Each structure stands twice: as structure tokens, then as C-alpha cells.
Amino acid sequence: xxxxxxxxxxxxxxxxxxxxxxxxxxxxxxxxxxxxxxxxxxxxxxxxxxxxxxxxxxxxxxxxxxxxxxxxxxxxxxxxxxxxxxxxxxxxxxxxxxxxxxxxxxxxxxxxxxxxxxxxxxxxxxxxxxxxxxxxxxxxxxxxxxxxxxxxxxxxxxxxxxxxxxxxxxxxxxxxxxxxxxxxxxxxxxxxxxxxxxxxxxxxxxxxxxxxxxxxxxxxxxxxxxxxxxxxxxxxxxxxxxxx
Numbered sequence: 001x002x003x004x005x006x007x008x009x010x011x012x013x014x015x016x017x018x019x020x021x022x023x024x025x026x027x028x029x030x031x032x033x034x035x036x037x038x039x040x041x042x043x044x045x046x047x048x049x050x051x052x053x054x055x056x057x058x059x060x061x062x063x064x065x066x067x068x069x070x071x072x073x074x075x076x077x078x079x080x081x082x083x084x085x086x087x088x089x090x091x092x093x094x095x096x097x098x099x100x101x102x103x104x105x106x107x108x109x110x111x112x113x114x115x116x117x118x119x120x121x122x123x124x125x126x127x128x129x130x131x132x133x134x135x136x137x138x139x140x141x142x143x144x145x146x147x148x149x150x151x152x153x154x155x156x157x158x159x160x161x162x163x164x165x166x167x168x169x170x171x172x173x174x175x176x177x178x179x180x181x182x183x184x185x186x187x188x189x190x191x192x193x194x195x196x197x198x199x200x201x202x203x204x205x206x207x208x209x210x211x212x213x214x215x216x217x218x219x220x221x222x223x224x225x226x227x228x229x230x231x232x233x234x235x236x237x238x239x240x241x242x243x244x
Contacts, residue, residue: 021115031071039078203238
């Protein structure tokens with residue numbers, strides 16, 4: 001029997017909690033190849049997470065697939081049970097997360113989960129749309145969230161950030177790169193989807209403090225505070241959703 005093999009070197013430790021859009025590691029490095037599993041996808045040669053959950057790595061022992069057998073192949077996946085270890089519907093959750101993801105496309109009025117990729121002041125932000133969120137579902141932990149194998153591109157415009165938005169609103173005071181947002185698809189654009197967060201329950205659901213790199217928590221509808229330093233940053237904060 002071959003000795004146990006150490007898990008591949010990733011940007012996030014295996015067993016840690018990851019969130020949509022997290023970079024996990026290069027798809028190929030030397031003799032190690034990373035394959036996307038449930039809750040992950042590959043974009044521009046990098047493996048990303050598309051769900052909230054525990055990072056998992058499974059080694060493939062079959063070397064007789066046409067390769068020279070000298071390398072290692074690992075499937076990188078995200079287990080949603082890791083967020084709630086005591087949940088009793090583990091198998092049902094896995095099925096719900098993986099249910100025909102390739103056949104699902106964003107539709108107008110659908111709720112989506114995305115990560116802000118870039119903020120082009122003062123007009124708009126670009127968002128990687130990574131999953132569909134059914135109505136009345138917790139934006140990060142809902143068992144029926146449907147991830148996409150690869151993200152779609154969305155645009156969040158300045159006048160779609162808050163109810164009755166105007167050009168006086170500064171987009172950098174509402175969203176910043178790396179933020180995880182819950183948004184609604186407002187319309188189909190020429191090359192992407194037009195998003196809106198102009199509802200109380202829409203907006204930033206997870207953010208990282210720019211100064212400390214630590215997770216932030218909401219303190220009002222327009223501010224989040226760093227758990228480590230207490231520093232506050234402006235955001236368009238999503239009102240917590242109740243699963244029903």
C-alpha cells in the first residue's frame with residue numbers, strides 16, 4: 001500500500017472555510033494538477049470557490065489514464081456541510097448544490113451571489129456571478145444555492161446601488177473589490193447582466209477589512225466594522241434574510 005500523500009499546496013488550507021470567489025490555487029503546478037469538483041470552478045488557469053463551505057481535496061490514484069503516471073491529480077471541492085457540521089441533511093444538501101448546474105443560466109429578476117471584481121469609479125462595479133440564490137434562502141448557507149461551473153459577468157451601476165440612488169452616491173462607499181454581494185438581475189446587457197442592490201435585503205453580505213485583512217461584520221445598513229481592529233468602512237449592507 002502506498003504511503004499517504006500530503007494534500008496539495010493551496011492558498012487556503014484544506015479543511016478551512018472558503019467563500020465564493022476565493023482563489024484556491026493554480027490548476028497546474030509542476031507535476032500536480034487540480035481538477036474542479038463540486039463548489040469550485042477554473043478560470044484563467046486558477047481554481048476558485050463558488051460556495052461557502054469546507055475546502056476538500058481528493059487525490060486520484062488512477063495513473064492509467066493516458067498520462068505518464070509521474071504526476072498527481074487532485075479534485076478540489078467545497079463541502080457545504082462544513083458550515084453547519086450538525087446539519088442532518090448532508091446528502092440532500094450535496095444534491096441540491098450540484099443539481100444540474102451546467103443547465104442553469106441567470107435570468108432577469110433572479111437573485112444571485114457574486115464577488116465584486118473591480119470598481120470603476122464613479123460609474124459602476126463589475127461582479128463575477130457565481131451562483132443563483134432561491135428566494136427566502138440564506139444568502140451564504142442556504143442548501144438550495146445553485147453554483148455555476150464558471151462565473152457570469154455582471155455590472156452594478158451607480159444608480160442601482162440603493163433605493164432612489166442618484167449620481168451623488170459614491171460607489172466606493174457601497175461596494176469594494178472582494179466583497180461578496182447578494183444582488184438581483186435587473187436586465188440583460190449587451191455583454192453582461194445588469195445588477196441591482198436597490199432593495200433592503202440586497203447588498204454586501206461579506207467583506208474583508210482593507211487595513212487588517214480580517215472579516216467585517218455589519219453594524220448598520222451603511223457600515224461594517226472589522227472584528228479585529230474595530231475600524232469601520234462604508235458599505236451598502238444587505239439586511240439579513242430569513243430562510244423560510
